Amino acid sequence: MTAILEMRGVSKSFAGVQALRDVNFTVEAGQIHALVGENGAGKSTLMKVLSGVYAHGDYEGSIIFDGEERRFRDVNDSEALGIIIIHQELALIPLMSIAENIFLSHPPSRLGVIDRDTVYRRTQELLAQVGLTEMPDTLVTDLGVGKQQLVEIAKALSKRVRLLILDEPTASLNENDSAALLDRLLAFRAQGIASILISHKLSEVARVADRITVLRDGRTVDSIDCRAEPVEEDRVIRSMVNRDLAHRFPQRTASIGAPVFAVQDWTVHHPLHRDRRVIKGVDFEVRRGEVVGIAGLMGAGRTEFAMSLFGRAWGERISGRVWLDGREVNLTSVAAAIDAGLAYVTEDRKELGLILDADVRKNITLASLSRVARQGRIDDMAELRVASEYRNRMRIRCSDVYQETGQLSGGNQQKVVLSKWLMTDPKVLILDEPTRGIDVGAKYEIYCIINELAEAGKGVVMISSEMPELLGVCDRICVMNDGALVGEFGAAEATQEGIMRAIMRNKEMHKKVLQGDLRP
């Protein structure tokens, strides 16, 4: 077979963080090539390089497509050659019909007037190709997620497609829809269309892929020819997670006390789809001085779990019991949660954590202004003193506490968010991806702060998609998948393989048991 795509020596870095290092990646004509790896391994970045989201010159290395070197300036250039990417978040307009969506950017027209008959006829043909029987004028919003995914593929087929890239296409599909989608891929292969399939689900990868490439820390670490040898799940998992852990985490001797935070049978429904259970009866406990990690893949429900606990800031029809410091509490608002001694450091610091226009001082005191105010009047000198204390203690690098927070680096912004929550004097802190997008040095400092908090007798919950940091920092690691806790490991017995296996195994098993729940 001949290669339709060859990516040679591709490297890409963001502000000092190396996302891809010298990646070589080849797709043969009419091949289904699966790309697997942990969150942040570089899969999406590699696909963005390929599809021209990062223009030629923004990365090193070369892309050879159809035997010629290509220098894409943007997505239109790659689409013109038939490289079509379908993102995890669908790019359909819900209140338009299937036909309008498929022919959104290039409708068949005469003199600028859309030729509706042609649109209708061609849409019918395309829908038949992807196995949909809906009428072309059905609104996209009336379709389930699985069918929307197939509409996206039909949209791709409307443009002359040579290489189809699917980013986690089955993440939100139930088993029947997933199977239907994978069958389409096999049918396209028969027509000579090559596909790149990004997926966390090893069973489906093993079912359809001709070759599996494993990315880890921005490098290609393994490539398995599925036609030549049987796919060993363990080998794939080991390749995904294996790396050296020494010296990246500060030491701490844990002194773990009584339970400080306990949750029983916590159940949460989706705010928009009120029948969909997102968190499914979770029991959870944190002790004084303990750092508990919650591992899981994106979309496992970890953030939803944390936010629903934090004064019901997310979700509907929430049930379950919560104890803080031995006392049962009913936290119905964020203010009540803060008063009770719970703090939640959000995953997305720019959107949910900070007021970027406001200065460092105002951000630090935002959640506990009453501590520096008398009868509603802010004592600006007391405020300044407190803010400066946190600045020194957390080593926030800024010109002074009057500097705009948006001007700081990611790591320093994260320290501002942490300061805000420490100032509320919490008993329990939930940290959601506290080191996302910050450099190695700042990460180390954040780990040190976590250790200090634990030593001060606080309970710390750390949600992270980076397994090494969970292993390096936590005393205990819970594994969440599909809104349920599916595994628990003590610090001594936890390994990345073990955690990954718990997630993967459970994914297969859960799908059969909870199929009804997964339907949107």
Added chain:
Amino acid sequence: MTDKTVALPGHAGFIKNNLRNYGMLLSLFAIMLFFQVMTDGTLLQPLNLTNLVLQNSYIVIMALGMLLIIVTGHIDLSVGSVAGFVGAVAAVLMVRYHVAYPLAFIACLLVGALIGAAQGYWVAYFKIPSFIVTLAGMLVFKGLALAILAGQSVGPFPPTFQKLSSGFIPELFPGAGTLYPTSLLIGAVLAVALVYTSAKSRARQASHGIEVEPFGFFVAKSAVLFAVIVFFAGLIASHRGLPNVLVIMTALIALYGFVTTRTVIGRHIYAIGGNARAASLSGIKTERLTFLTFVNMGVLAALAGLVFAARLNTATPKAGAGFELDVIAACFIGGASAYGGVGKVGGAVIGAMIMGVMNNGMSILGIGIDYQQVIKGLVLLGAVCLDVYNQRR
């Protein structure tokens, strides 16, 4: 990674960094100077200055409430209609039903609060865009004003009520000829108090090791501040003294200035506009506060409506038409951001004054109402463009 530093060394740097803070004020002075010259000194004649204050008082009062609304990231298009409607209610109560002035006054403010609550409820709790809710309110209250006045003008008001707008503070030391010494004295006391508090706050900041403005700059600034206040107090005092409404206005400006910069509630309002989701995850009751800013706006619109009715000495169905545009323009000229989170009380007041001086000056120059609007529109666009440009730099 290096952090950007904003401070430039030395006095030149300090002035450059603070130029933006004073830019609006300097523009106001430039505009006043321009019209003072063009009108051969008519602009700052005591009579005209007093008129200027009276003409613009209701815009300034509403701008204070509008600023808070805009800072939370909303807008209120209904304020003109609400002011007109409340003026009509006042006329019906006092002229038709002979309700006592203080009682009617309080009733009208309550009506304003209710209107604000009714609109704020949909905006805050039902998340209906404020643009739509208040556009509806604009139509509703314009119509209701017409309805309760039965399409006619109702007046005149009792003399005590007229004093709200056309009255002056009582003179304690009469017989000083054309000068009203009490007003001059109040102006001087105010000027001394302002200089004293800013000196005290500067000393306090310095004692905590905060970088303060250079001493020379501070002295110059204080001297200018003192001179300007005493100068205007002198002008006002040489006509009929301080108008009542100027006293109300000054008190409100001071109150809202304090609330926005020094209180927890003020800080929370800015936080909502800066990042509503982050604010709500920090325990701030964003919905309730948004609701309250609309209630506050309703009360201030009602007060403005009363002041306006008292000034005209009659309630007309057309009263208040188009006020909302001047009020919103004042906030944006004064540096408020249409995206929320940014804006100062002082800016909104200066913005209102810029609009007022331009209205007044152009009228004296005999420019028709047609081109006045064109010029005001261009000034609004220019001021906001300049602000956006400054922020990008």
